[in-house]
Amino acid sequence: MRLDRTRIIHGAILLGGLLCGQVILFGPSLAGRKVLLPLDILARPHTYLSPAQSQSIGRPWDWVLSDPVLALEPQRRMVVSEVRAGRMPLWDPHQFCGAPLLAASQSAVFSPFRWLDYLWPGPWVLAWDQVLKALVAGIGAYLFFRRSLEASFAAAVIGAWIWSLGGYSVQWAGYPASAAAVWLPWIFYFTDRALRPGGGKAGIGLALASGACLVSGHAETSAQVLMIDGLFFLWRFLQIHGWRGVTNAEGRHAGLAVIGGWVMGMCLSAPQSLPTLEYARHSYRMAARATAPPETPPAGYKALVQLLLPDFNGATRGSGFYFGGLDQVESASVGYAGLMTALVFAPLAVLRRGWRSWLIFFALLGVLGMGQILHLPVLWHIYGIYPLNLMRENRLVLASGWSIAVVGVMGLDMLSRAQIPKRGWMTIFAVAPAGLGVLCVERAIRIPQALRTLMGRVPSWRGAEAAHWFTRISFEQAAICVVAVVLWVAIGLGMYRFRWFVWVIGLIATAEIITADFNVYPQTDPALYYPAVPLLDALAHAPAGRVCGLDCFPASLTETAGLQDVRGYDGFSPLRIVQLLYLAQPKLQMAAGLPEVLQNFYPAKFPSPITRMIDLRYMIRSGAPPASVRTRWVFDGYWVEDDPTCLPRVFVPKRLEVVGDEGRRLALLLRDDFDPTEVAYVEPPATTLEKPAQGTAKIVDELPSHVTIEYDLRTAGLVVLSDLWDRGWRARINGVAAPIVRVNHAFRGVIAPAGRGVIQFDYAPASLSIGVAFAGTAAVVLAIWGLMFRRSFGPSSTHSRSGS
Numbered sequence: 001m002r003l004d005r006t007r008i009i010h011g012a013i014l015l016g017g018l019l020c021g022q023v024i025l026f027g028p029s030l031a032g033r034k035v036l037l038p039l040d041i042l043a044r045p046h047t048y049l050s051p052a053q054s055q056s057i058g059r060p061w062d063w064v065l066s067d068p069v070l071a072l073e074p075q076r077r078m079v080v081s082e083v084r085a086g087r088m089p090l091w092d093p094h095q096f097c098g099a100p101l102l103a104a105s106q107s108a109v110f111s112p113f114r115w116l117d118y119l120w121p122g123p124w125v126l127a128w129d130q131v132l133k134a135l136v137a138g139i140g141a142y143l144f145f146r147r148s149l150e151a152s153f154a155a156a157v158i159g160a161w162i163w164s165l166g167g168y169s170v171q172w173a174g175y176p177a178s179a180a181a182v183w184l185p186w187i188f189y190f191t192d193r194a195l196r197p198g199g200g201k202a203g204i205g206l207a208l209a210s211g212a213c214l215v216s217g218h219a220e221t222s223a224q225v226l227m228i229d230g231l232f233f234l235w236r237f238l239q240i241h242g243w244r245g246v247t248n249a250e251g252r253h254a255g256l257a258v259i260g261g262w263v264m265g266m267c268l269s270a271p272q273s274l275p276t277l278e279y280a281r282h283s284y285r286m287a288a289r290a291t292a293p294p295e296t297p298p299a300g301y302k303a304l305v306q307l308l309l310p311d312f313n314g315a316t317r318g319s320g321f322y323f324g325g326l327d328q329v330e331s332a333s334v335g336y337a338g339l340m341t342a343l344v345f346a347p348l349a350v351l352r353r354g355w356r357s358w359l360i361f362f363a364l365l366g367v368l369g370m371g372q373i374l375h376l377p378v379l380w381h382i383y384g385i386y387p388l389n390l391m392r393e394n395r396l397v398l399a400s401g402w403s404i405a406v407v408g409v410m411g412l413d414m415l416s417r418a419q420i421p422k423r424g425w426m427t428i429f430a431v432a433p434a435g436l437g438v439l440c441v442e443r444a445i446r447i448p449q450a451l452r453t454l455m456g457r458v459p460s461w462r463g464a465e466a467a468h469w470f471t472r473i474s475f476e477q478a479a480i481c482v483v484a485v486v487l488w489v490a491i492g493l494g495m496y497r498f499r500w501f502v503w504v505i506g507l508i509a510t511a512e513i514i515t516a517d518f519n520v521y522p523q524t525d526p527a528l529y530y531p532a533v534p535l536l537d538a539l540a541h542a543p544a545g546r547v548c549g550l551d552c553f554p555a556s557l558t559e560t561a562g563l564q565d566v567r568g569y570d571g572f573s574p575l576r577i578v579q580l581l582y583l584a585q586p587k588l589q590m591a592a593g594l595p596e597v598l599q600n601f602y603p604a605k606f607p608s609p610i611t612r613m614i615d616l617r618y619m620i621r622s623g624a625p626p627a628s629v630r631t632r633w634v635f636d637g638y639w640v641e642d643d644p645t646c647l648p649r650v651f652v653p654k655r656l657e658v659v660g661d662e663g664r665r666l667a668l669l670l671r672d673d674f675d676p677t678e679v680a681y682v683e684p685p686a687t688t689l690e691k692p693a694q695g696t697a698k699i700v701d702e703l704p705s706h707v708t709i710e711y712d713l714r715t716a717g718l719v720v721l722s723d724l725w726d727r728g729w730r731a732r733i734n735g736v737a738a739p740i741v742r743v744n745h746a747f748r749g750v751i752a753p754a755g756r757g758v759i760q761f762d763y764a765p766a767s768l769s770i771g772v773a774f775a776g777t778a779a780v781v782l783a784i785w786g787l788m789f790r791r792s793f794g795p796s797s798t799h800s801r802s803g804s
Contacts, residue, residue, distance in 0.1 A: 010153055017161040018138040022131045024514055029127035034523035036127040038065040046552040046622040050636040061522040062317035064327045068174030071569040074556045079107050080121045091705045091763045094559040095568025096577045097614055098723040103275035104570040106176050108217030110272050113179050123529050130173050133182050138164035140185035148192040151413040158506030159409035165513045167336035168398050171329050173521040176217025181398050183213035187229045194257040195240050201789035203261035204782050210265025215272045220391045228399045233258050235361045267778035270771035278767045283572040289390050296394045298375035299325035306332040308339045309477045310516055319469040323450035330394055332373050335401030339480055340509035341408035344487050347429040348411030355410050362403040369399030416502040430488035437481030444474035535635040536561035545617025545646055550602040552622040566616050567601050574724055576746035583670050584610045607643040613676040615722050617646040650699055650709055652717045653680040654692040660684045665745055680718055686741045693717025705763035712756050719759055720749040728765030733757055
């Protein structure tokens with residue numbers, strides 16, 4: 001009874017601390033008075049709101065945090081609406097002339113965190129999603145610290161509070177990368193348990209945690225989490241079983257339990273992973289990453305301090321300027337786990353010999369996580385090797401933050417057990433925070449040249465505002481360093497002998513992180529949640545046709561009004577659609593792996609053969625229309641140019657020409673005399689028609705993954721649907737399966753016989769069906785696995801942290 005009461009109290013302290021941190025940071029959103037989205041991004045000039053509306057709102061709090069508003073939230077709304085309508089969200093017709101939705105990974109259709117959205121679809125649920133992520137991250141961290149590190153309750157619970165508030169959780173709050181990262185402690189925990197004697201059943205937990213990570217919405221982060229765990233597995237296996245573990249039965253069983261857990265986790269995630277891998281094969285972004293320099297250039301050693309003080313090199317939010325590299329959310333600050341954790345708690349772990357192996361591993365893991373950001377020579381070249389070059393390795397800073405947290409808990413454990421040796425030289429550890437504090441004061445007095453350069457590019461009032469912000473934040477950082485020095489003095493005086501001291505020092509560290517996190521991720525007025533825009537409403541009721549914004553209404557924003565855009569942003573970008581858009585704007589510049597068609601595409605000539613072919617009827621422009629252009633609508637700050645000659649999405653060209661060579665096909669589409677109604681360029685094994693086609697076709701019914709077309713042909717002909725071709729589409733003519741022809745490089749069509757009939761397109765990718773079969777098989781295997789291991793997989797009494 002006493003044990004149960006103790007567990008209840010411990011659980012209440014753990015959960016209370018985790019929830020308290022979230023309430024402090026996101027309380028207004030949890031209460032429904034704010035929305036956990038940087039919706040003020042919509043007030044940027046020529047983005048969404050009218051100039052009058054934007055002026056009343058002012059400058060966005062953080063201009064970098066655009067993806068959650070411009071792409072992720074419209075995508076979430078699409079997924080939730082499909083599920084609540086009883087349909088699997090497989091296809092998104094609103095961007096890229098149609099594109100895979102489930103396969104885009106960021107849609108997170110199967111994510112455990114998406115279930116709240118399915119039950120309560122409103123935007124207020126986003127804050128509760130964040131609370132759920134924090135609970136998963138914190139509880140997983142607590143289990144790893146308490147049972148794998150065998151740390152005291154105080155050290156484990158404080159470490160869990162700190163980890164749930166780390167940079168990856170808060171700076172990436174609105175991104176699916178954080179949803180995948182929260183499973184890292186769970187995966188480490190189950191890997192450790194499976195490697196211990198009698199821990200084979202933990203492989204089931206590893207399978208569930210790995211599967212949850214892989215479906216949580218960010219394939220890249222999930223792969224990096226499993227890669228980090230793979231290194232932990234190799235080290236921990238050797239620590240527990242030694243080199244001979246490969247040959248003895250106990251070692252082999254432990255290794256197979258971990259490998260089996262990974263494999264079963266991958267199988268459980270197959271309904272998501274297999275479609276994602278299929279989409280990645282035809283992704284412009286993946287193809288560009290394989291040949292281009294990294295999307296995020298290295299920042300150098302100046303980024304190292306950001307692990308301790310995230311705003312050391314400025315910030316993109318509020319009045320600040322960031323001078324640490326590309327942008328702050330891609331910097332080392334994302335690995336922030338607290339200055340107290342790194343410079344007060346972690347050094348204490350060095351004082352105990354039993355931790356030596358753990359310290360070496362996590363030190364190396366921390367260096368690995370910073371390899372790309374710091375531009376470390378060997379790691380930089382390794383990250384450039386396929387398939388590692390398909391990922392943004394700067395985000396491996398997750399491993400560095402986790403390493404700091406783990407080593408910090410080791411030091412806290414020594415404090416809580418009063419195991420600090422009496423050594424006078426120990427106060428040398430206070431030199432690091434003291435020196436850092438002096439540096440912060442010096443930077444507050446004399447602003448760095450990099451910031452001065454940025455300030456010189458803006459109006460003087462803006463530069464003065466940024467200088468005042470940086471001075472204030474530098475003094476605040478110096479104060480944190482002073483607190484760290486004071487704590488070292490307290491430790492040197494033996495204050496750790498009091499049982500309450502570890503809780504005081506832990507609460508100070510937690511308060512430090514909460515202070516650093518406060519207002520990092522914005523909460524905004526619910527009235528800003530995609531308010532109705534008269535222009536978009538007018539387009540929604542206009543004759544059918546795709547839209548495109550010229551330096552306004554970025555890619556996915558038109559989706560909020562149900563419009564279909566030729567642009568898009570889903571993290572992958574279908575290769576062939578991007579190639580066609582480049583034909584329409586040959587001088588379009590591109591960033592490494594990220595085409596500007598996502599935001600800034602506009603045709604060099606409108607209308608043109610290509611814009612007519614892709615059903616681009618409405619060009620939305622900002623500002624006042626020139627007198628020489630015929631406009632359809634003029635609204636506050638925006639106007640629309642209409643092309644009534646634009647082809648409908650379904651049409652019948654007169655003849656076909658088989659062109660297998662991609663370069664020649666694109667060159668033919670680029671010709672000024674190309675007429676999509678006269679000729680369609682198809683790919684083998686399609687054949688040409690015996691005589692010119694004559695007839696019409698029209699869409700009579702449509703859902704995202706289903707299109708019904710009625711045709712009336714006097715001769716056999718090709719019915720073209722200017723929607724993206726994808727291997728998952730199936731076609732039937734009058735109920736009979738028919739092959740789909742790839743038309744004009746990116747679109748799909750069906751050769752139909754003369755007469756009247758019905759063509760039905762249905763999207764049912766084989767990769768999803770195969771994935772479901774894999775997941776079902778894995779579920780059966782895990783059930784059998786569970787029956788085989790009926791004994792508990794609790795910690796062995798003879799196994800310590802060092803595996804001795």
